[in-house]
Amino acid sequence: MPPFTTIAASVRDRLYRLALRMVGDDGEAEDVVQEVLLSGWQRRREIEALDNPPAWLLKMTHNRAIDRLRSRRVRTTNERAAAVADQTSRTPHCLAESADTLGHIHRLMQQLPADQRSVLQLREVEGLPYREIAETTGLTVDQVKVYLHRGRGKLRQLLLHEQIVER
Amino acid sequence: MNHTHATALLDRYFAGTTTPAEEHDLKTYFRTADVPAELAPYASLFAYWEQQGAITAPPRKLTARPGLRRTLLAIAAALLLLLAVRGTYRWQQPGLTTFPVAERQAVDWSQHEITDEKEALRFLKTVLTTTSDKLNEGPGITVRELREVRDILD
Known part of the structure; x- marks a missing residue:
């Protein structure tokens, strides 16, 4: 079994992306990851013995992020402000999308409910199978499928509504 | 496709x-x-x-853990205190060359020897009385403390 430090190093970016997606603020996302890794370090013997330690850490991140969202319910304004304007230069492909379009999609994503956002993030960005998404979010596999369907559908509606995509 | x-x-x-x-x-x-x-x-x-x-977590800040930092600060403070005490002590001590050292002299015990029989008996009684008093002090303290413990337990 790999040591906790190796597990943490391999999964840290994924935890950060999930936390960022959920809380919408990079500093707060960093805090969430820090808390999760600290908590994980204190229980490292148990975690190292698990079948899928990254799934456990993702689940912890999801739960911590939910706690944060619950602790400050009125968040919409700040989430929208935490757009990806400074991240657009990091896009890995050469398509000619403007930063405005990607930023707009980001803002549309932030309009989705937290559960749909996290399911979409884990599927579209992290490429996790339904079972692992269910483990991370505490939903059933069927619920994950429904949330994914609704999330994508809602996103498409938002895109159509904002006239980014024309049917 | x-x-x-x-x-x-x-x-x-x-x-x-x-x-x-x-x-x-x-x-x-x-x-x-x-x-x-x-x-x-x-x-x-x-x-x-x-x-x-493609988003990655920002690089970790290399900060000492709070517990470690506290320990290091405590050690540093203790060392500083020791150095301060040692400095003060040395400062207060006179130099070796000026310290008044008594000259060693042989004691003539024959001057203190008791030769009178009554005086010797009186001296012996005094010594024995004092010793007896001191011997009783220890058990007295022990009995008192045991009593206090028993009171607490009761």
Whole structure:
């Protein structure tokens, strides 16, 4: 079994992306990851013995992020402000999308409910199978499928509504 | 993947019925293929997923753990205190050359020897009385403390 430090190093970016997606603020996302890794370090013997330690850490991140969202319910304004304007230069492909379009999609994503956002993030960005998404979010596999369907559908509606995509 | 296949997959993608492999194919298609105009706007969405996947956590700040920092501060404070005490002590001590050292002299015990029989007896009684008193002090303290313990326990 790999040591906790190796597990943490391999999964840290994924935890950060999930936390960022959920809380919408990079500093707060960093805090969430820090808390999760600290908590994980204190229980490292148990975690190292698990079948899928990254799934456990993702689940912890999801739960911590939910706690944060619950602790400050009125968040919409700040989430929208935490757009990806400074991240657009990091896009890995050469398509000619403007930063405005990607930023707009980001803002549309932030309009989705937290559960749909996290399911979409884990599927579209992290490429996790339904079972692992269910483990991370505490939903059933069927619920994950429904949330994914609704999330994508809602996103498409938002895109159509904002006239980014024309049917 | 051709345009027709991509359109069909896209419909299934939004219906939530695509497999991970098909979703991967779609992402590859929108990243690399010459996408027709009617599908081009969707490229932004897949580009967005790609962009989100490229985000990495900021580098960790190398800060000492709070516990370690406290320990180091405590050690530093203790060392500083020791140095201060030692400095003060040395400062207060006179120099070795000026310290008044008594000259060692032999004691003539014969001057203190008791030769009178009554005086010797009186001295002996005094010594024995004092010793007896001191011997009783210890048990007295012990008995008192045991009594206190018993009171507490009761």
